[in-house]
Amino acid sequence: MADFDPTFNPHRRYNPLTGEYILVSPHRMKRPWKGQIEPPQPSNLPAYDPECYLCPANSRSGGQKNDAYEHTFVFENDFAAILPPPMPAAPQPPHPLLASEPVQGGCDVIIFHPRHDLTLARLAIPDIERIIDEWVGIYKRRGTQEGIEYVQIFENKGAMMGCSNPHPHGQVWAMSAVPTLPAKELDSLRKYSESNKPSETAPKGPKGCACLLCEYAHFEASVPIDESRIVIKNDHWLAVVPWWATWPFEVMLLPYKRHIPSLQELTQEERTSFADALSRVTKRYDNLFLCSFAYSMGVHQRPLPAKEGASVDDDANTAHLHLHFAPPLLRNASIRKFLVGFELMAEAQRDLTPEQAATRLRLCSELHYLDQAEAGKEQ
Amino acid sequence: MADFDPTFNPHRRYNPLTGEYILVSPHRMKRPWKGQIEPPQPSNLPAYDPECYLCPANSRSGGQKNDAYEHTFVFENDFAAILPPPMPAAPQPPHPLLASEPVQGGCDVIIFHPRHDLTLARLAIPDIERIIDEWVGIYKRRGTQEGIEYVQIFENKGAMMGCSNPHPHGQVWAMSAVPTLPAKELDSLRKYSESNKPSETAPKGPKGCACLLCEYAHFEASVPIDESRIVIKNDHWLAVVPWWATWPFEVMLLPYKRHIPSLQELTQEERTSFADALSRVTKRYDNLFLCSFAYSMGVHQRPLPAKEGASVDDDANTAHLHLHFAPPLLRNASIRKFLVGFELMAEAQRDLTPEQAATRLRLCSELHYLDQAEAGKEQ
Ligand SMILES: [Zn+2]
Ligand SMILES: [Zn+2]
Numbered sequence: 001m002a003d004f005d006p007t008f009n010p011h012r013r014y015n016p017l018t019g020e021y022i023l024v025s026p027h028r029m030k031r032p033w034k035g036q037i038e039p040p041q042p043s044n045l046p047a048y049d050p051e052c053y054l055c056p057a058n059s060r061s062g063g064q065k066n067d068a069y070e071h072t073f074v075f076e077n078d079f080a081a082i083l084p085p086p087m088p089a090a091p092q093p094p095h096p097l098l099a100s101e102p103v104q105g106g107c108d109v110i111i112f113h114p115r116h117d118l119t120l121a122r123l124a125i126p127d128i129e130r131i132i133d134e135w136v137g138i139y140k141r142r143g144t145q146e147g148i149e150y151v152q153i154f155e156n157k158g159a160m161m162g163c164s165n166p167h168p169h170g171q172v173w174a175m176s177a178v179p180t181l182p183a184k185e186l187d188s189l190r191k192y193s194e195s196n197k198p199s200e201t202a203p204k205g206p207k208g209c210a211c212l213l214c215e216y217a218h219f220e221a222s223v224p225i226d227e228s229r230i231v232i233k234n235d236h237w238l239a240v241v242p243w244w245a246t247w248p249f250e251v252m253l254l255p256y257k258r259h260i261p262s263l264q265e266l267t268q269e270e271r272t273s274f275a276d277a278l279s280r281v282t283k284r285y286d287n288l289f290l291c292s293f294a295y296s297m298g299v300h301q302r303p304l305p306a307k308e309g310a311s312v313d314d315d316a317n318t319a320h321l322h323l324h325f326a327p328p329l330l331r332n333a334s335i336r337k338f339l340v341g342f343e344l345m346a347e348a349q350r351d352l353t354p355e356q357a358a359t360r361l362r363l364c365s366e367l368h369y370l371d372q373a374e375a376g377k378e379q
Numbered sequence: 380m381a382d383f384d385p386t387f388n389p390h391r392r393y394n395p396l397t398g399e400y401i402l403v404s405p406h407r408m409k410r411p412w413k414g415q416i417e418p419p420q421p422s423n424l425p426a427y428d429p430e431c432y433l434c435p436a437n438s439r440s441g442g443q444k445n446d447a448y449e450h451t452f453v454f455e456n457d458f459a460a461i462l463p464p465p466m467p468a469a470p471q472p473p474h475p476l477l478a479s480e481p482v483q484g485g486c487d488v489i490i491f492h493p494r495h496d497l498t499l500a501r502l503a504i505p506d507i508e509r510i511i512d513e514w515v516g517i518y519k520r521r522g523t524q525e526g527i528e529y530v531q532i533f534e535n536k537g538a539m540m541g542c543s544n545p546h547p548h549g550q551v552w553a554m555s556a557v558p559t560l561p562a563k564e565l566d567s568l569r570k571y572s573e574s575n576k577p578s579e580t581a582p583k584g585p586k587g588c589a590c591l592l593c594e595y596a597h598f599e600a601s602v603p604i605d606e607s608r609i610v611i612k613n614d615h616w617l618a619v620v621p622w623w624a625t626w627p628f629e630v631m632l633l634p635y636k637r638h639i640p641s642l643q644e645l646t647q648e649e650r651t652s653f654a655d656a657l658s659r660v661t662k663r664y665d666n667l668f669l670c671s672f673a674y675s676m677g678v679h680q681r682p683l684p685a686k687e688g689a690s691v692d693d694d695a696n697t698a699h700l701h702l703h704f705a706p707p708l709l710r711n712a713s714i715r716k717f718l719v720g721f722e723l724m725a726e727a728q729r730d731l732t733p734e735q736a737a738t739r740l741r742l743c744s745e746l747h748y749l750d751q752a753e754a755g756k757e758q
Contacts (some may be wrong), residue, residue: 298724
């Protein structure tokens with residue numbers, strides 16, 4: 001029997017966080033592509049846009065006016081998907097198979113910076129640190145409100161992702177239930193810690209138990225670079241195209257030196273290192289196809305901030321802080337991957353292997369392409 | 380406490396087929412939409428396109444030539460995601476968390492009709508019956524090949540779904556493993572049959588056990604039409620926007636009069652009724668926004684055709700034949716829903732309730748909009 005060649009043989013990879021598979025068809029990389037061409041990303045944006053509802057001191061469609069903010073700015077979403085209390089009583093299901101539950105909470109928008117034309121990839125490290133501080137603040141504030149069981153921090157960037165406003169911003173949805181995907185991941189982390197022995201060298205989770213993500217990150221950090229899925233690694237954070245990635249250039253960003261359940265537990269040094277990692281990953285993304293790279297990004301962590309006086313061995317600390325980046329682009333600034341057909345009806349599928357994607361991202365510069373001309377002039 | 384109002388209060392609905400939730404935010408239906416406008420669907424297509432690799436007697440990029448077919452035509456995909464045997468030996472995982480398995484099988488393309496400009500919505504019932512016959516044939520042929528454990532029939536339609544060729548066609552992927560989503564659904568059906576008593580009036584699954592989809596379809600067929608999720612109902616088939624629908628106008632099409640595990644078990648009458656249901660659902664889809672409605676559609680059924688002499692009480696017959704339609708359009712022919720941000724990172728979310736979507740589809744005509752002018756002339 002022939003040897004297995006992961007750059008040729010179709011195979012399925014198992015995602016231990018979700019318990020799902022992805023079908024990998026690396027031999028198909030060269031098939032001709034005929035499909036939709038995406039409109040080009042806008043470039044040459046103004047630093048201030050009088051029509052933008054996120055720019056400083058501008059009015060929003062709800063009638064409110066933004067502060068003349070100088071760094072970050074947070075406001076409650078004028079069209080929140082989840083509403084504050086009181087929540088109505090749970091309805092009687094018309095049939096046991098038609099179950100539902102009311103949900104309550106709140107949705108915030110966090111503007112990353114006053115400049116309309118910048119993104120994470122072009123912000124200075126101290127500006128990114130201010131965003132992280134804001135995330136920590138919202139996580140603590142929303143996560144201690146009555147009836148809240150989960151806080152989801154995320155960013156949706158680019159017209160290709162249905163986000164029409166290029167002004168750098170993210171969102172935070174706080175809700176009375178743990179949503180599907182984080183619930184699945186937390187369950188996988190818990191089961192892993194209960195049924196696996198920790199390896200000798202990897203960091204440990206609560207009560208010295210094995211942590212799925214500590215083990216995974218520790219292993220990935222040790223793989224020789226030419227077989228590796230590493231995109232960047234700094235003192236505290238590791239960015240990898242995970243073994244089980246669905247999107248062509250999907251990235252998971254996580255701390256790999258110690259077990260960290262949430263943003264709240266980051267030391268100042270780890271926060272600065274986090275800002276550095278965010279900057280470097282997003283710069284490489286933009287440089288990959290020389291465009292403002294569209295993605296959805298989300299923070300997964302302990303559902304709520306730790307209660308005062310809670311032990312580090314608290315079960316909730318089985319969570320391991322990590323970020324997912326899900327970008328749609330596949331071949332260039334105009335050709336995206338579609339999650340359709342077989343993927344919607346059967347199983348996620350990719351052609352490019354995660355190792356090939358990571359290599360491509362490792363080859364990208366960390367000097368942003370829009371700053372290269374300027375850097376040239378300065379020399 | 381206020382009463383729960385499913386057309387206003389945010390709530391989560393449980394999908395018993397996947398075990399996942401969807402967040403419903405019906406109060407948000409009126410938020411202003413600012414995002415990507417999709418290019419218009421092509422119209423006035425020629426009946427024959429000399430450049431189309433699916434038109435009769437034309438050449439494909441692999442160099443092969445299509446038959447001068449008169450009805451349907453099947454060929455092996457020139458860029459198959461899954462390759463035929465021999466399959467290499469399973470690789471040794473570099474770490475237990477980096478699991479994978481080789482996969483083998485085959486991918487077929489099935490052209491629905493010689494006319495380049497027609498779709499399911501505009502084909503005559505006998506032409507749709509020929510497609511169903513072809514599906515049954517491929518299911519039996521591929522499903523009895525060595526090493527095959529699952530056959531996925533699906534259609535991906537529309538540039539919005541990444542499918543650039545409007546020539547009506549679908550695909551069939553046969554593979555050596557049951558993919559993620561059908562595996563999850565089959566598991567849910569099995570668990571339901573093991574732990575629920577069948578209702579008195581609904582059809583029963585193997586061994587007289589309760590079938591999740593028999594129970595669900597039977598219940599939906601009984602709901603008064605003004606509270607209903609029904610799109611169409613004929614003698615054997617029911618089309619509903621399921622209680623747990625993710626896509627705005629998602630439809631599940633399934634037989635509701637008796638438990639039918641796969642296409643193979645359909646009587647001739649049930650096949651004709653199936654063709655009628657497919658025609659009526661797709662006509663309503665096109666008439667909703669007066670465009671060729673994009674969607675991904677997939678057939679879920681018993682993973683493989685029944686073996687000769689197998690009992691109807693065979694465990695594999697716990698499967699209940701059904702089709703999912705996942706269309707992206709939301710408000711008109713140019714405005715689509717994006718599965719991004721919170722949805723990729725946390726949980727599926729919709730604003731329009733399934734009941735509202737079903738009402739919209741019930742109000743659509745079953746005379747195709749492109750045929751209405753003609754029908755007027757004939758009067
Ligand atoms: Zn950990
Ligand atoms: Zn059934």
